[in-house]
Amino acid sequence: MSKRVEQKAQARERVAALRKQQQAAERRKRLLIAVGAVVAVVAVVGGLVVIKLAGGDSKTATGPSGTADAQIVGALGSIPAETFAKVGSDDVQAAPSTITAPPLTADGKPKVLYIGAEFCPFCAAERWPVSVALSRFGTFSNLGTTHSAADDVYPNTPTLSYHGAKYTSQYLSFTGLETTTNEKVNGQYEPLDTPSAEDQKTFDTYNKPPYVQSGGSIPFVDLGGKFVMSGASLSPELLAGKTQSEIANALKDPSDPIAKAVDGSANVYTAAFCQLTNNQPADVCSTDAVKAAAGKLGKS
Numbered sequence: 001m002s003k004r005v006e007q008k009a010q011a012r013e014r015v016a017a018l019r020k021q022q023q024a025a026e027r028r029k030r031l032l033i034a035v036g037a038v039v040a041v042v043a044v045v046g047g048l049v050v051i052k053l054a055g056g057d058s059k060t061a062t063g064p065s066g067t068a069d070a071q072i073v074g075a076l077g078s079i080p081a082e083t084f085a086k087v088g089s090d091d092v093q094a095a096p097s098t099i100t101a102p103p104l105t106a107d108g109k110p111k112v113l114y115i116g117a118e119f120c121p122f123c124a125a126e127r128w129p130v131s132v133a134l135s136r137f138g139t140f141s142n143l144g145t146t147h148s149a150a151d152d153v154y155p156n157t158p159t160l161s162y163h164g165a166k167y168t169s170q171y172l173s174f175t176g177l178e179t180t181t182n183e184k185v186n187g188q189y190e191p192l193d194t195p196s197a198e199d200q201k202t203f204d205t206y207n208k209p210p211y212v213q214s215g216g217s218i219p220f221v222d223l224g225g226k227f228v229m230s231g232a233s234l235s236p237e238l239l240a241g242k243t244q245s246e247i248a249n250a251l252k253d254p255s256d257p258i259a260k261a262v263d264g265s266a267n268v269y270t271a272a273f274c275q276l277t278n279n280q281p282a283d284v285c286s287t288d289a290v291k292a293a294a295g296k297l298g299k300s
Helices: 003-035 040-054 070-076 080-086 123-136 197-205 244-250 258-276 286-295
Strands: 109-115 140-142 145-146 158-161 166-168 171-178 180-187 188-191 220-223 225-229
Touching: 070 140, 070 244, 070 286, 080 166, 080 286, 109 258, 123 158, 123 258, 158 244, 166 197, 180 197, 197 220, 244 258, 244 286, 258 286
Parallel strands: 109 171
Antiparallel strands: 109 220, 140 166, 145 158, 180 188, 220 225
């Protein structure tokens, strides 16, 4: 077996393992809701309160929940072109799949629809490359910071939150929905954002085979009705023990494993966005890294 073939086989194995973990997490969530583990919930909520009051342990620090500061938002949109070029996309584990569907638009622009939940560790991981890619086409305001649930796989994965966030771009429209918080009340995660009837229909229609291979999960991203992504393109484990600021700072260093995973996936998302915007802005869409990343689309 050639080295290239072996690398492809290993990549497929990583994708399969990641999807298996995502599906197991979804099954675990449904089971917890069904049995209504009230005692466990009380213990978890109590533990969360203690952690918040005490400031947490430095080994499992996830950073503050609230509004992302200017440093984090600025870091998302100021990753050097040289970093994207060096990272490339060869190691990206999963990419958006091509679909045949009516164009998804809003305000006269291609629409990117993200549906996830704050408890979800795979959503926590995927928000990073989605946010980095979107930041190459526009700017965020009121972007939140949070972490995944403390009692799920990859607990307390540090991340961003789209709840209440605004996105401004001349090229794309973005709707980011967090359907629940990361804490439970009476055995269920508290509701947060409610998708519109149109967005719910998009989710129900395209978040299942044959459009996605994972059997349908969150996070779900529809890119203009041309591509869909279900699940995560990187493992939440990569972000364990970091704060949001530490992750944001790592994104500019092409030798950092976080930058390799997040920026690599962002290159693939960027390639998809460029197909929606007729390759605008040119200074982003004409780069060799983005052109090469286009070859990943539709192959997850």
